[in-house]
Amino acid sequence: MMKAAEWIVLGGIFFFLLTCWAILDIARKDFGGIEKKAAWAFVSMVPFLGPLVYLAVGFRKGRKPAGADQAEISNPDS
Numbered sequence: 001m002m003k004a005a006e007w008i009v010l011g012g013i014f015f016f017l018l019t020c021w022a023i024l025d026i027a028r029k030d031f032g033g034i035e036k037k038a039a040w041a042f043v044s045m046v047p048f049l050g051p052l053v054y055l056a057v058g059f060r061k062g063r064k065p066a067g068a069d070q071a072e073i074s075n076p077d078s
Helices: 002-030 032-046 050-054 068-074
Strands: none
Touching: 002 032, 002 050, 032 050
16 A cells, blocks of 8 residues: 555656656747747646646647648658
8 A cells, every 4th residue: 555655756757757748848939929838838837737738738739830740740850
């Protein structure tokens, strides 16, 4: 049986990884302006709730730059 401290550590690791994923996703996407990108980056860094808000709302607002998928397909070694 896991103790409370272990659950807290696992939760912290989970939210840390979720925050890292959100920041990387924001860096890759175009939100129509640097101000919007910076705002979403700021939101994603709010402890615990930020990444969840980004996942629920901001994830669909950003778009991958044109040709990003083609670049990955045509040159997978880079």
